[in-house]
Amino acid sequence: MTSQTNDPMLHTLRRLTVLEPGAARSERVRQRCRTTLAERQLQPGRSRGASRSAAVVLESGLTYGVSVGYLFAMINDLLRVYMRR
Amino acid sequence: MERESELALVARLRAGDPAAFDTVHQAFNTRLFNFLARLSQRREVAEDLLEETWLRLVAHAPALRTDTRLAPWLFTVARNLYATYCRARRVEQSHAGSLIGLWPCPALQSSPFEALAAGELERRIETALATLPVASREALLLMAIEGLSTAEAADVCGVSSDAMRQRVSRARALLARRLAAADRPPLALLSEAKT
Numbered sequence: 156m157t158s159q160t161n162d163p164m165l166h167t168l169r170r171l172t173v174l175e176p177g178a179a180r181s182e183r184v185r186q187r188c189r190t191t192l193a194e195r196q197l198q199p200g201r202s203r204g205a206s207r208s209a210a211v212v213l214e215s216g217l218t219y220g221v222s223v224g225y226l227f228a229m230i231n232d233l234l235r236v237y238m239r240r
Numbered sequence: 241m242e243r244e245s246e247l248a249l250v251a252r253l254r255a256g257d258p259a260a261f262d263t264v265h266q267a268f269n270t271r272l273f274n275f276l277a278r279l280s281q282r283r284e285v286a287e288d289l290l291e292e293t294w295l296r297l298v299a300h301a302p303a304l305r306t307d308t309r310l311a312p313w314l315f316t317v318a319r320n321l322y323a324t325y326c327r328a329r330r331v332e333q334s335h336a337g338s339l340i341g342l343w344p345c346p347a348l349q350s351s352p353f354e355a356l357a358a359g360e361l362e363r364r365i366e367t368a369l370a371t372l373p374v375a376s377r378e379a380l381l382l383m384a385i386e387g388l389s390t391a392e393a394a395d396v397c398g399v400s401s402d403a404m405r406q407r408v409s410r411a412r413a414l415l416a417r418r419l420a421a422a423d424r425p426p427l428a429l430l431s432e433a434k435t
Contacts, residue, residue: 162412164365164412164415164416165380165384165412167361167365168365168369168380168384169384169385169387170362171362171366171385172362173270174270174274174277174283175270175273176269176273176286176287176290177287180287180291181265181269181290184290184291184294184295185261185262185265185269185294188258188261188265188294188295188297188298189258189261189262191298192256192257192258192261192298192301193256193258195256195302196255196257196258
């Protein structure tokens, strides 16, 4: 950018009118973002921890359920084969 | 913004400090709006994308890298949101360029105050800038107007520093040609066309 620093056109570009965003909307967005951050600060990791432990419980439950089901199906098949004999 | 205070600000943002957000918002809100307004040529689109940019910052604040440079990060998000907007609207760059070319004065000067404040030269530059292809326009907006370094602007646009330097150089030449063409009176152009 050093060679372009003294470029009159780029200099003019730098001095273009600064466009202002709508003040009311900017303030609304700022407040919304502040609120989100503040809420997150109030519950540091609580919700994340809760959802993680719920996921762990659900995962374990599903694993046990599927394993028990598989075991019963296997025993059932074995018994059926044994009874035929 | 000095690097040390920027790093401290990033650390506070990561921790979810609303006051840190206020500081960043104050420093970048107008800059981002100017970038998006001149990129999109529409105030309402720029306002929407600006809001989305801030929401993205809040959503990603805890995951920010400790050495994040805020200006490139924010301008990258703003630029990507604009690209997504264009894709959603199926606005091709060339098509947008030809559409913009139909408007002698871009719809940026929405208030009488802004229209009054803009001088003749400025109005011509704004018009010429609006007719540049998006890649050229964003290069000039980032480096000439927002004052990002070549490396930062290259980061934002996802190109190498050399490519960015070339892009700015080409954009500058194109802008100069457009301005020169706008300077010539229509009658001169007409006589040129006849000969």
